[in-house]
Amino acid sequence: MNTPISIEIVMLLAGILFVLGIVGVIIRKNIIFMLLSVEVMLNAAGLAFIAAGSRWAQPDGQVMFIFILAMAAAEVSVGLALILRIYQQHKSLDIDKLKEMKG
Amino acid sequence: MDHLLWLIPAFPLVGFIMLSLLGRHMSRFWIAIIGAGSVSLSAILTLFIGFNFLSLAPPEGHYSQTLWAWLEVAAFNPKITLYLDALSLVFVFVITFIGALIHIYSVAFMAADKDYARFFACMNLFVFSMLLLVLADNLLLLYLGWEGVGLCSYLLIGFWYENPSNGYAARKAFTITRIGDTAMAIGLFVIFYQFGTLVIPDILTLAPSVWHEGATIATVTALLLLAGGVGKSAQLPLQTWLPDAMAGPSPVSALIHAATMVTAGVYLIARMHVIFQLSPTAQMVVAGIGAATLLIAGFSALTQYDIKRVLAYSTISQIGYMFLALGLGAWTAAIFHFMIHAFFKALLFLAAGAVIEALDHEHNMFRMGGLKNKLPVIFWTFLIGSASLAALPIISAGFYSKDQILWYAWASEQGNLILWLIALLGAFITAAYTTRMMVLTFWGEAKTAIGHYPGKLMTVPLMVLAFFSLFAGFIELPHNFGQFALFSDLLHQVLPETMLKAGIHGELLFQLLAFIATFCGIYLAYIFWYKKPQLIEKSKQSQLAMNLYKYWLSGWGFDQIYQVLFVKPIVFIANINKNDVVDKLFQGITALTLHLHRLLSFTQSGSLRWYIIGLVVGAILILSIQLML
Amino acid sequence: MRIRQLTYIVYYLKMNIFFYITAFVTLFSTIMVITRHNPVHALLYLVISLLSLSVIFFLLGAPFVALLEIIIYAGAIMVLFIFVIMLLNLGKETAAQEKAWLKPRIWIGPVILSTILLAELIYLITTAQLPSYNLQTVDSKAVAISLFKPYLIGVELAAMLLMAGVVGAAHIGQQKKTVLHRFLKEEEPQ
Numbered sequence: 001m002n003t004p005i006s007i008e009i010v011m012l013l014a015g016i017l018f019v020l021g022i023v024g025v026i027i028r029k030n031i032i033f034m035l036l037s038v039e040v041m042l043n044a045a046g047l048a049f050i051a052a053g054s055r056w057a058q059p060d061g062q063v064m065f066i067f068i069l070a071m072a073a074a075e076v077s078v079g080l081a082l083i084l085r086i087y088q089q090h091k092s093l094d095i096d097k098l099k100e101m102k103g
Numbered sequence: 104m105d106h107l108l109w110l111i112p113a114f115p116l117v118g119f120i121m122l123s124l125l126g127r128h129m130s131r132f133w134i135a136i137i138g139a140g141s142v143s144l145s146a147i148l149t150l151f152i153g154f155n156f157l158s159l160a161p162p163e164g165h166y167s168q169t170l171w172a173w174l175e176v177a178a179f180n181p182k183i184t185l186y187l188d189a190l191s192l193v194f195v196f197v198i199t200f201i202g203a204l205i206h207i208y209s210v211a212f213m214a215a216d217k218d219y220a221r222f223f224a225c226m227n228l229f230v231f232s233m234l235l236l237v238l239a240d241n242l243l244l245l246y247l248g249w250e251g252v253g254l255c256s257y258l259l260i261g262f263w264y265e266n267p268s269n270g271y272a273a274r275k276a277f278t279i280t281r282i283g284d285t286a287m288a289i290g291l292f293v294i295f296y297q298f299g300t301l302v303i304p305d306i307l308t309l310a311p312s313v314w315h316e317g318a319t320i321a322t323v324t325a326l327l328l329l330a331g332g333v334g335k336s337a338q339l340p341l342q343t344w345l346p347d348a349m350a351g352p353s354p355v356s357a358l359i360h361a362a363t364m365v366t367a368g369v370y371l372i373a374r375m376h377v378i379f380q381l382s383p384t385a386q387m388v389v390a391g392i393g394a395a396t397l398l399i400a401g402f403s404a405l406t407q408y409d410i411k412r413v414l415a416y417s418t419i420s421q422i423g424y425m426f427l428a429l430g431l432g433a434w435t436a437a438i439f440h441f442m443i444h445a446f447f448k449a450l451l452f453l454a455a456g457a458v459i460e461a462l463d464h465e466h467n468m469f470r471m472g473g474l475k476n477k478l479p480v481i482f483w484t485f486l487i488g489s490a491s492l493a494a495l496p497i498i499s500a501g502f503y504s505k506d507q508i509l510w511y512a513w514a515s516e517q518g519n520l521i522l523w524l525i526a527l528l529g530a531f532i533t534a535a536y537t538t539r540m541m542v543l544t545f546w547g548e549a550k551t552a553i554g555h556y557p558g559k560l561m562t563v564p565l566m567v568l569a570f571f572s573l574f575a576g577f578i579e580l581p582h583n584f585g586q587f588a589l590f591s592d593l594l595h596q597v598l599p600e601t602m603l604k605a606g607i608h609g610e611l612l613f614q615l616l617a618f619i620a621t622f623c624g625i626y627l628a629y630i631f632w633y634k635k636p637q638l639i640e641k642s643k644q645s646q647l648a649m650n651l652y653k654y655w656l657s658g659w660g661f662d663q664i665y666q667v668l669f670v671k672p673i674v675f676i677a678n679i680n681k682n683d684v685v686d687k688l689f690q691g692i693t694a695l696t697l698h699l700h701r702l703l704s705f706t707q708s709g710s711l712r713w714y715i716i717g718l719v720v721g722a723i724l725i726l727s728i729q730l731m732l
Numbered sequence: 733m734r735i736r737q738l739t740y741i742v743y744y745l746k747m748n749i750f751f752y753i754t755a756f757v758t759l760f761s762t763i764m765v766i767t768r769h770n771p772v773h774a775l776l777y778l779v780i781s782l783l784s785l786s787v788i789f790f791l792l793g794a795p796f797v798a799l800l801e802i803i804i805y806a807g808a809i810m811v812l813f814i815f816v817i818m819l820l821n822l823g824k825e826t827a828a829q830e831k832a833w834l835k836p837r838i839w840i841g842p843v844i845l846s847t848i849l850l851a852e853l854i855y856l857i858t859t860a861q862l863p864s865y866n867l868q869t870v871d872s873k874a875v876a877i878s879l880f881k882p883y884l885i886g887v888e889l890a891a892m893l894l895m896a897g898v899v900g901a902a903h904i905g906q907q908k909k910t911v912l913h914r915f916l917k918e919e920e921p922q
Contacts, residue, residue, distance in 0.1 A: 005751050005867055008857050010792065013755050015853040017762055019846045024766035025715055026842040029833050030826070032771055032817065034711075036778055039809070040762055043785055046801075054792045057868040059878035062797045063886070066879070069804050070890040074897030076809050080816045081905040087820055095711050102709030719845050726852040 010051035017044035031083050031093045035076070042072050108168040108185040110148055111195060112234040114141040118227040126220025138223025139206035142230050146199040153192055157593070164188055164596045167240065181301055184240035190597045193438060194237040194370055197445045201362045202230050204564040208453050209354040211560035212460065222262060226358065229255035233363050237370055242291050242301040245371070249287070249335070252364045253280050259359060260351040269350045276344040283334015283341055287371075290327030293320070307377040314381050325378050325385035329392075332368025336422050338396045343661045345419055346403075349411040353456025356411060361418050361448035366441050369425045373434055376598060380432070386517060390430025394525040397423030399659050401532035405539065406655040409466045410455050413540050416658075417492065418448055420529065424508050427526060431518050433511035434598035435591035439579055440504035442590075446575055447491035447501055450568035454485040457561055458544060463554040468540065473549030481557065482545050484565040489541050491572040493534040493625065496618050500576030505530065507581065509617050510610055516602040523613075527620050534624025542633045582610060735795050736871060751791050758784040769830040771822050775813055782806040793869030 021044060024037030046065045053061015083093070090097055118141030126134060156166070165188035172182045187195065206226060213222050232251025239245035254277075261273030295301055297320065298309050314321045332338070337345035337360075348360050359365070372379060372389065379386055397420045404416035421444050428437035459466060461478060475482050491501035509530065513523040579590040631638055642648040654660060706717075761781040768774040782805050789798035879887055 005748060005791070007867075008860070009751075009755075010788075011857045012854065013758070013788075015857065016759065016850065019850045019853070020759075020762045020766060022715075022719055022849070023842050023846045026712060026719070026845070027766065027834070027838065028830075029712075030771070030830060032813070032820075032822070033766075033774060033830075036774055036813070037766060039778065039805075040765060040781070043782065043805070047785060047788065050789050050792055050794050050797060053870060054794060054867045057870060059870050059875040062794050062870060062875045063878050063883050065794075065797050066800065066875075067886055067890055069800060070894055073804065073809055074893050076812055077897050077901040078904065080812055081901040083816060084819065084905055093820070093822075093826075098711070099709035102707055716842075716845070719849065723845070723849050723852065726849070726856070730852060730855065 014048040115231040122224035146203040186240035259355040272347040272350040287331025322382040336368030357452035362445035393426030436507040443504040447572040450488040468543040472547035484569040487569040503576035531620040538628035796872035
């Protein structure tokens with residue numbers, strides 16, 4: 001059973017992880033959990049890139065993942081700082097309370 | 104000399120531009136200097152050029168200066184070319200000279216008005232347009248001047264725009280003259296179609312070879328041009344605007360509605376005389392319109408109580424004389440009468456304005472009186488003007504010009520008894536209403552006290568005009584007085600000779616008949632309004648007299664006829680579409696957009712989860728489209 | 733060197749099984765992440781998910797990125813999350829609140845949407861006829877060369893992005909001390 005891993009399976013896994021992330025974002029009301037689900041989605045996307053890079057034997061997939069990593073780090077730091085601010089002002093992490101930009 | 108022609112209209116144009124742009128920053132002194140000075144400079148330059156023209160006759164009998172090419176479209180390339188021949192010279196002289204005098208008069212007349220600069224700006228623009236009209240080499244440039252004077256007439260009639268009836272009078276004038284302008288434009292189209300050019304000298308040389316005498320197309324063109332003239336010169340049936348145009352200031356009435364704009368029709372017909380000569384029918388129509396107008400206006404003038412309206416109807420009547428002369432083929436007589444009429448009518452309007460000012464805006468003659476000794480200068484100048492208007496024999500200039508027309512009404516080839524009788528009756532009525540006006544205003548008891556006396560700036564122009572009203576006639580003596588016909592000699596360079604019937608004589612007899620008519624008119628008015636005013640009271644009892652009076656007072660009911668025939672149906676039709684069906688379409692578009700906006704704004708709820716669901720749904724949709732294709 | 737030898741050994745040793753087991757672990761822990769009430773629990777499950785993803789990367793022949801994932805993602809980003817949870821003092825009340833919010837009823841809509849999405853993705857992936865091939869290892873040397881040659885600009889931009897993130901986070905997270913005169917001291921709104 002030395003069959004190599006077929007790329008469809010890996011892509012499938014990435015897809016399922018991504019959808020799970022989306023479900024998490026839609027379901028949760030707490031901002032921290034939504035951020036966590038976004039991280040899940042980012043990882044799923046990264047997995048897809050790595051798989052593609054591995055299929056073509058090129059480093060481009062991994063390079064893309066490194067960039068995703070850098071971006072996720074920056075995003076999380078700023079996002080968490082914003083969450084701290086929101087908690088300071090609204091005393092709650094419920095996203096449904098943050099509805100001022102409507103209409 | 105050719106290269107100085109452009110300066111004549113340029114001075115007033117510069118005056119207009121300076122006054123309209125910078126007028127509100129200038130002091131009254133400078134506004135007056137620029138406003139009156141520009142036209143005066145034009146007058147001096149005209150005198151200079153005219154002197155040169157008369158002393159050394161230019162080659163081909165005209166000065167011509169091409170400024171630039173206006174349009175160049177296929178075969179149509181009119182140029183801005185100024186063309187001065189004997190006919191234009193007469194008109195330019197009248198416009199600039201009388202214009203300058205009126206501007207000087209207005210410096211004092213409008214001194215208290217708050218829109219001083221606007222007045223002079225409009226007046227300068229008017230003088231510019233009128234000069235362009237008479238100096239134009241081609242019909243398109245003439246039409247430009249034509250429209251320009253129409254615009255300025257509107258601006259100046261409605262000068263005191265805060266009063267809505269002034270605006271109404273201005274709009275009425277503009278609309279009615281517009282009808283004539285449209286007919287004239289169609290005439291221009293026909294001319295261009297037939298001749299391929301709009302240059303006037305070319306048309307006049309080409310016309311006899313392209314059209315034969317009595318051709319229908321010539322008649323049609325001539326009638327279209329006549330319609331334009333009828334509109335601008337306030338002849339039947341488009342004469343209703345001129346009495347209402349008296350809502351403007353008196354200098355405006357003097358300049359525009361006596362001396363210049365209303366004579367634009369006379370100029371046009373005289374200029375395009377070749378076309379009219381090719382169509383005897385059109386000439387008959389011209390003469391007929393002239394004759395009818397002079398009678399109708401004369402009767403109306405006899406009943407008016409506003410002094411300016413008397414003068415307005417008088418203007419309509421005198422221009423009727425000019426049209427009559429044009430229709431008879433008495434071209435030079437018409438232009439001569441135009442020039443003399445310009446002098447005395449401007450004088451009469453300015454003097455009437457001075458009287459109205461002195462009596463604090465009292466227009467009703469029946470409330471004036473006894474001014475003979477209180478306003479001597481105005482009295483004497485007004486008297487001279489009225490004498491000219493009534494054509495007092497020998498001493499007044501008006502006699503020479505009007506008598507010529509009366510003679511040609513009988514003696515020219517197209518003249519006949521009826522036209523002569525109408526003209527004679529017109530002379531009688533003219534003398535009557537003129538005397539009535541003089542008597543009511545200056546004799547009798549003073550019913551209104553004088554507010555303030557006019558100053559030098561107002562009286563000196565009056566005196567200059569009075570001088571010309573007395574002595575300007577001597578340049579053209581009737582044939583039986585001598586062969587001293589300077590004026591027609593000059594104009595025969597441009598206009599054709601008047602053909603007299605074969606073997607006609609007896610001019611002296613007709614002059615005597617004209618004397619008698621004039622004196623009868625003066626005597627009648629003297630009796631009715633001075634000596635025995637009880638005759639008027641008696642005639643007020645008669646129902647027929649009262650009906651006639653009301654009918655003539657309203658200008659033979661033309662306003663009412665037009666109201667019923669034209670105004671009411673158009674207003675009715677306009678009211679049907681009051682809410683503008685077409686506009687509803689555009690309002691519908693905006694309403695729909697607003698509705699969609701309100702619907703879509705619900706989607707921006709501010710809730711982040713809602714947006715994410717939107718994203719997911721969108722992703723699903725895109726992927727499903729991908730799957731299906 | 734040793735890592736490369738290790739990858740070759742693993743490859744020959746029934747790699748498939750390892751892959752499926754790791755995949756199952758990833759899926760399970762991700763489902764746990766999105767369903768837990770306690771934030772710290774969810775966080776820990778996410779760490780496990782990241783670690784198993786790292787193993788998958790390893791199996792796919794990307795050792796460099798596998799290690800990077802552990803160091804940066806699980807090591808730094810998740811620690812950030814923990815710090816924030818500590819700062820916000822999210823404890824029992826949060827867990828109770830989440831429990832109140834996460835009723836089974838609200839799962840229906842998102843699950844349906846996600847199932848549709850998943851179905852489409854599965855269909856797209858499986859119906860694409862791709863030839864099977866060997867998954868190759870791309871080691872760190874190749875990645876490094878790639879970063880320094882064609883993707884140099886990307887590296888610089890990523891650096892700028894990170895700096896922007898640092899500065900932004902520092903500024904947003906600042907807490908200004910308002911100094912009031914003692915006579916003006918009132919209840920300061922937080």
